[in-house]
Amino acid sequence: MALTDIGQIKDILQRHGFSFSKALGQNFLINPGVCPKMAESACEDEGLGILEIGPGIGVLTEQLSMRAKKVVSLELDKRLIPILNETLSQRDNVTIINEDVLTSDLHSIIREHFPGMRVSVCANLPYYITTPVIMRFLEEKLPISSMVLMVQKEFALRISSPPGTRDCGAISASVFNVCNPQYLFEVKRGSFMPMPNVDSAVIKLKLRDKPVVEEGSELFPKLVRGAFSQRRKKAVNALSSFFNKDKAVFERAFEECNLSCSVRAEAISMENWRDISAYLSTRL
């Protein structure tokens, strides 16, 4: 069955009495070129285990299962489970789990389903959970080697802009600390059914062996959040009001780290963040 063929999709959805849920970010891929490219980027070797989020009717799942050793897909919408059982009936290396990616026990799922395997994440993410999903995977230190994700194009550009560049934001700095982000390719809105209001893009986040910021690693996310909380202001002023501390504390830190006190958050490079975090970790 061609899972990007609109006629066939409509037929199977109708047979199962399925209607799209906007709240669950259900925009299914109908451009046949996209899933093979995503799967190719995610499956770096054949022995890999892939954790997929939100398989929908299985269009990406199918491509992943042709390239990976095993695929486990978490789908929140229980109405899609019988559809997936039908569309993926020929794929014996796929397991579907009817759970919410934001609340499921991901450590146990990985341990149980991928023993001794290298694991990567791949997903056409519902937009409403993009940031929480990425932060969950990174903050909980899940044993994964990369994430290939379809996200809103604007978000993709922001997250692949390194700290110290104009488009970077608080989340870019946190992600950059533990990942090497790559913007892979754009996907136009007409590639989905129903068509969303914005274009998308695929990014790859490859996890670093160790984070850039090691000394002061607890403080770093708060510093980034504080500096970007008022991104039009000088970073020292934003930090001073965020931490409710005298501005001189931050001016001193910036000077010690050879950074001008007049910079805004977006101009602070990853190396600067590493130095500031280390310096302030014993002083805040």
Ligand code: SAM
């Ligand atoms: N992978 C399919 C594709 O590319 O056509 C569907 C992608 S669609 C953008 C997002 C999918 O994620 C939907 O199937 C939706 O039901 C599912 N989903 C939404 N919220 C979820 C959550 N919290 N946990 C797991 N799946 C979720």
